[in-house]
Amino acid sequence: MLLWELRGPYTIREECIFMLMGRGVADALTEEMFAAPTHKEAADDIEGRYG
Structure with missing residues (x-):
């Protein structure tokens, strides 16, 4: 999961959660999620088919 904190440094995790309109759609290891x-x-989002 990528975790951004406003008061401190950025932390990168091994897991990633994809959210769409406030709901969790997918979760996996970051490498697997993007590969x-x-x-x-x-x-669709990773491949640029949204927006």
């Missing part, structure tokens, strides 16, 4: 996403919504 081969298993959820359609996450894959």
Whole structure:
């Protein structure tokens, strides 16, 4: 999970959570999430098909 804290340094984690409109859509190891996403919504966003 990528975790941003406003009062301190950025921390990068091994896990990633993809959220869409306030709900958790997918979670996986960061490397797996970006290399081969298993959820359609996450894959669409990672590959630039949203927006």
